[in-house]
Every structure is written in C-alpha cells, then in structure tokens.
Amino acid sequence: MGALSLVFGVVFLIINGWMANGLSMNYYVMTCPIADAIIGNVVRPALLSDPTLAAGLIRMHFHDCFVEGCDGSVLIDSTKSNTAEKDSPANFSLRGYEIIDAAKQELERQCPGVVSCADIVAMAAREAVSFSGGPYYNVPKGRRDGTRSKIQDTINLPPPNLNASELIAMFGKRGFTAQDMVALSGAHTLGVARCSSFKFRLDAADPTIETTFAKTLSKTCSNGDDTEQPFDLTRNRFDSNYFRALQRRAGVLFSDQTLFESPITQGLVNMYAFNEALFKMDFLRAMIKMGQLDVKEGTNGEIRSNCHVIN
Numbered sequence: 001m002g003a004l005s006l007v008f009g010v011v012f013l014i015i016n017g018w019m020a021n022g023l024s025m026n027y028y029v030m031t032c033p034i035a036d037a038i039i040g041n042v043v044r045p046a047l048l049s050d051p052t053l054a055a056g057l058i059r060m061h062f063h064d065c066f067v068e069g070c071d072g073s074v075l076i077d078s079t080k081s082n083t084a085e086k087d088s089p090a091n092f093s094l095r096g097y098e099i100i101d102a103a104k105q106e107l108e109r110q111c112p113g114v115v116s117c118a119d120i121v122a123m124a125a126r127e128a129v130s131f132s133g134g135p136y137y138n139v140p141k142g143r144r145d146g147t148r149s150k151i152q153d154t155i156n157l158p159p160p161n162l163n164a165s166e167l168i169a170m171f172g173k174r175g176f177t178a179q180d181m182v183a184l185s186g187a188h189t190l191g192v193a194r195c196s197s198f199k200f201r202l203d204a205a206d207p208t209i210e211t212t213f214a215k216t217l218s219k220t221c222s223n224g225d226d227t228e229q230p231f232d233l234t235r236n237r238f239d240s241n242y243f244r245a246l247q248r249r250a251g252v253l254f255s256d257q258t259l260f261e262s263p264i265t266q267g268l269v270n271m272y273a274f275n276e277a278l279f280k281m282d283f284l285r286a287m288i289k290m291g292q293l294d295v296k297e298g299t300n301g302e303i304r305s306n307c308h309v310i311n
C-alpha cells in the first residue's frame, strides 16, 4: 500500500508538471478529474442564453486577480463588519456571479469540498474566451480561496483615466510587460462601458476622439450615466475590432485610446489590429500569466464551500 501510493505519487508529480507556485494543469486529476468539463457544461449553456455575460466572466477574473491575487475574493459578500471588494464603485457592472454559483453547486454535488472558487472563476473565464471566438487554453489549477475581501484593496484596479505610461507602470509592478498589458486590454473586444466611465472625456473635449464617434458617445450619455456603450462593433465577438477602433480614434475609454496615442504601445495596437491570430496567441499567454498572479497554495487560504462567504 505504502509502496503503491509512493509510485502513484511520483507518477502523479511527473504527469502533472507542477509550476513553481504550486499550480498544475492536472491538479484535480485524483479528486475531481472532470472539473474543467463540469464547469464548461454549466458556463456554455448560460452563455448561449446570454452571450453578453462572457465579458462579465472575463472581467471578473481580472478583478479577482488584480486585487489580493486570484483567490476568489471578488466573490465575497459584504457583512455588517466588512465591506467587500464587490461593493467598491470599481466593481461596477461586474456580471455573471450566478454562473459561478451554478458551477460551484454542480462541483459540490460531484466532488464536494474540492474545487476552489478562484479556480472556478479562472476556468469560467477560459470558457467565456473560447465561447466568444477567442483561444482555448489549459488553465493551471490549485489556487486556494482567500479569506480577505476589502473595499479599499480595489485601489489595485486601474481606473479608466490612466495614460499609457501609467498603465505600463501599474501593470509592470505586477510583473506584466507593456505587450502583456496591451494584449490583456484586448479583452475589451468584448462587452461595454457605461457612460460614467468615459463622460469625463466629453466634458474635457478629449482631442483623441474622432468627431463622429464623439457624437456617438454623447448620444449614449444623453440617456444617463448607466447607459452602455459597446467597446467595438462586435461586442460579443472575440476579434481584432477593438484595436481597429483605436486606429480610427473610436476607443471608448481614455485608457483604451491612449494605447494608440502613445508611441510606446501604438506599434502593438497596429500589430494586433492587423494580425488577429497574433493577438489571440498573446492574449492566451497573458491570461495564463494573469491567472497566476499572487496565488495562494499549500496551507494558505481554503476551499470555500460557498463562494459568497469565507468558511
């Protein structure tokens, strides 16, 4: 028995290809071997009935990872004594929590107490990317759920009024190159921004907005701060149209348009506008990297039984 489990253990380590941070592609091979499929089988039908939620799931993974690492802290509900990340203005329009809950419920049914909420968010984002026409990639797993979720930590999320140099610096501090940052910004090929995220550009008559597009944005805002403006012409399609919009000076956020205005990043925008396959490849690589930001492993963190509350 001892010898057998030793052999098993060694084979397990070899086939798993553990990463330095304790994550691995086959992390659940013994405990919940079809975790990826279980999640896919929940996420895909949900996106078929509402394709706009793909954007929500991808953004959720980003907000999770950039605040306290990828540890499911974005899912925690506020309590009487703690205001959680979720209730920061920066959370605005985070969507798709129901899909994460449904996936967790199914996982708890099939392999109780095993798969972390942070891993579910990472795998749900992967499904959302591929569902929308983006690349499919293997997600390293084994993130543990965090026990801290505080509104003030959302200071680590980039606000939409940053210029390219500030974005490069902010992402650089977290270990991302300018190229990673531009590729990741390409997530804005999906989804929308609300007027409140870009109206300061109209008030200041931002010269980097093309004239007719400025009228489009003004029209959106004439219907109120919460009115949604798609980032590009194909809001549910993972393609290069976001970068082509930047070339026309039809970027929605200041933080989008600045990527084309800055000589440091303009070449990357042009490259991704021209070469969709390259964009997808760089995005895939950057997403896998983002998914490993400050992950908790080993005895740190926990496997939450309800993604909304710390055990």
Ligand code: HEM
Residues within 6 Å of the ligand: 054, 055, 056, 058, 059, 062, 092, 093, 094, 095, 158, 159, 160, 161, 167, 181, 184, 185, 187, 188, 190, 191, 192, 193, 194, 195, 196, 197, 253, 255
């Ligand atoms: C580069 C710095 C970034 C800034 C300043 C930024 C800012 C924003 C803002 C202000 C919105 C609109 C929120 C609203 O008005 O409701 C938004 C939406 C979105 N962001 Fe970002 N973001 C950044 C990077 C990212 C990254 C790295 C990802 C994912 C990899 C991402 C994914 C998304 C998605 C998918 C949406 C649309 C959400 C929806 O339609 O529900 N963003 N972002």
Ligand SMILES: *[C@@H]1O[C@H](CO)[C@@H](O)[C@H](O)[C@H]1NC(C)=O
Residues within 6 Å of the ligand: 086, 087, 088, 089, 091, 092, 093, 094, 095
């Ligand atoms: C985001 O925070 C606001 C408060 O700023 C809150 O009203 C809203 O319910 C939160 N959104 C989500 C999806 O939790």
Ligand SMILES: *[C@@H]1O[C@H](CO)[C@@H](O)[C@H](O)[C@H]1NC(C)=O
Residues within 6 Å of the ligand: 163, 164, 165, 166
């Ligand atoms: C970016 O913003 C910072 C801070 O506001 C400013 O110092 C810098 O000059 C800006 N860079 C460019 C290229 O506009």
